[in-house]
Amino acid sequence: MSTTFEQLLVEQSYVHKLQEMGIASPTPIQEEAIPLLGQGKDAIIQSQTGTGKTLAYLLPALQQIDPQQKQLQVLLLVPTRELGMQILQQIELLTQGGSIRSQSLIGGAAIARQVEKLKLHPHIVVGTPGRILELLKLRKLTLHHVKLAVVDEVDQVFELGSMNEVEAVLKGTLRSSQTVFVSATIPPTIEASAQRWMKEPVIVKINPSQRTAETLEHCYFVCEERNKIDTLRKLVRLINPPSAIVFVNATADIAEVVAKLQYIGLSVEALYGEAGKQERAKVMTQFRERKFQLLLATDIAARGLDIEGVTHVFHLDPAVNAEYYLHRVGRTGRMGRKGTAISIVTPKELFILGKFEKQLGIEIAPKAMYEGRIVDPAQDRSAAAKRSRTQAARPAGGAAPARGPAGGARGNAAPAAGTARTGDAAARGERGGVREAAPAKPAVRVSAAARKAERERDRKSKGAPRWLKAKQQGKEE
Known part of the structure; x- marks a missing residue:
């Protein structure tokens, strides 16, 4: 019997939202991660791409938010604008009609507009490490009330040179804050460095030997x-x-x-x-x-x-x-x-x-x-x-043997026709009173015009049916 979101203690309002999104039951990584994160434990989550890791941390993160408070309570760090906007869309789908406010703080966007929107006091923010750190230095953002900090695609965030920025951001959170690293690939170096920011982290890996989807x-x-x-x-x-x-x-x-x-x-x-x-x-x-x-x-x-x-x-x-x-x-x-x-x-x-x-x-x-x-x-x-x-089995000239009227191959009938022509020649020799072997034909020098005419005939008869080619050959002979 499969596990349900209700059994994972996901609030009913979110279960209804998931059903509207066409998601009826949790994936294996969600079954493992949701209860652990719901207990407030630090974690490193590794699973294949496309297995639902985003919802695995979003659902427990949203349930930790107190909408009555005006402080930022959940911080999500991402490597790229596209991933940040994608996660923000999922947050908006899950919180639509509710009182939880969300905002993106992505590098490359107008910082003045982001500062203005921060006056609405978002409960959850999705941002790139560089822009978050920039706003912290400007004192336009505070992390003193953040309950949960998640670094998604953590290996790429570090690879892009943002490790120092992530470290500076995490230092701005409380010691009691929960920290989560998420990715499909988490090298040993990241697991080792995670110990600096995490308290006895739980490592969640679903079928680590199967690195890509079976489908x-x-x-x-x-x-x-x-x-x-x-x-x-x-x-x-x-x-x-x-x-x-x-x-x-x-x-x-x-x-x-x-x-x-x-x-x-x-x-x-x-x-x-x-x-x-x-x-x-x-x-x-x-x-x-x-x-x-x-x-x-x-x-x-x-x-x-x-x-x-x-x-x-x-x-x-x-x-x-x-x-x-x-x-x-x-x-x-x-x-x-x-x-x-x-x-x-x-x-x-x-x-x-x-x-x-x-x-x-x-x-x-x-x-x-x-x-x-x-x-x-x-x-x-x-x-x-x-x-x-098949091509090698065909006779010279590319024409395959064809059947004659009597059911035999025309290739077999050709010698008979040749014999008849030889007999006629002999008869003509007898009528002339001469019976001797025909002298060998001297080599004839073919003119350029004759060669051109022969090439033209070959070109015209290239696509002709086999019986017509045989007929033309008989006339020439």
């Missing part, structure tokens, strides 16, 4: 570097995914890649860290609304995104390491849905996929395109060999 299919196609974009074009035309993400490594190349993909007719827009706030927001809104088919993104921009309906992830550049590969493929196959991750690699890049297979415990299968289908390369080779055998 994901991993495969790759091999081509030369210059053919990668054309291979992507063929795959998109063949598969026609309703919504897919294409990953590249270098931000400097992204505008050029977008231009090339749009030039060959693909419906694509780009999402990358250096783009303006308004531009990134517009691209994400249009992608969620299916205004275009492909989202070209860098790893940083797409980290942690949960976009409904993404069926495929394409790696135009291989991920820089196994952890990045894991987060990339986590954009599809979420919450038990099926998804496909396709790598487009050169022969020299194949070893990278081998490393990912060993480190993540997955199989990345080779694939090929053949006659409008995606097949295994072995199947493609056997089909090619079969075609070669």
Whole structure:
């Protein structure tokens, strides 16, 4: 019997909101994390992408808030604007019609407007470490009443150089505050550093040996570097995914890649860290609304995104390491849905996929395109060999033997016709009173005009039926 949200002591108002969102029962990570966080324990939560980690900490966080107080009580730190806005949307869905107030404090936005909105006294804030620290230094924000601080995608937050900023922010909270780190990948170094901010943290890991979702299919196609974009074009035309993400490594190349993909007719827009706030927001809104088919993104921009309906992830550049590969493929196959991750690699890049297979415990299968289908390369080779055998069995000239009226092959009738013609020649020789072997024909020098006429005849008869070719050959003879 499956566990219910009521059994996890989730308030009934939130259970109704979850049902409206189409969520009927908790995932394994939610079953483990919600009761622990509800008890106020510090925790490190690690689970595959797309398993519901956000709700695992949001539900107990919202239940800790006292709406009657005007102080900030829950702080959520995130690495990117996109992830922050995504979490804020979930908060607004869960608190709609209630008295809990929320706000985003993301870098890149107008700080004066954020300061003005802080006068409404939000209970829960979602922000990037740099902007939160900036507001703390300006004394526009205080963390003295924060009950819970969560660092989502903690490994990326630290990797982006925000470890010192996170440390400074956490120092601003009370010693009694609860601290939670969340990510699909938490290296040992982060677990070690977490001890500085946490009190006897509970480490929650769901099936750590299964690093990616079981519903994901991993495969790759091999081509030369210059053919990668054309291979992507063929795959998109063949598969026609309703919504897919294409990953590249270098931000400097992204505008050029977008231009090339749009030039060959693909419906694509780009999402990358250096783009303006308004531009990134517009691209994400249009992608969620299916205004275009492909989202070209860098790893940083797409980290942690949960976009409904993404069926495929394409790696135009291989991920820089196994952890990045894991987060990339986590954009599809979420919450038990099926998804496909396709790598487009050169022969020299194949070893990278081998490393990912060993480190993540997955199989990345080779694939090929053949006659409008995606097949295994072995199947493609056997089909090619079969075609070669068929062509080799045909007589010279490319024409297969045809059946004659009597059921025999016309190839068998040809010698008989040749014999009859030889007999006629002999009779003509007898009538002339001469019976001798025909002298060998001297070599004839073929003129350029004759060669041209012969090529023209061959061109005209190229698509002719076999019986007509045989008839024309008989006339010439």
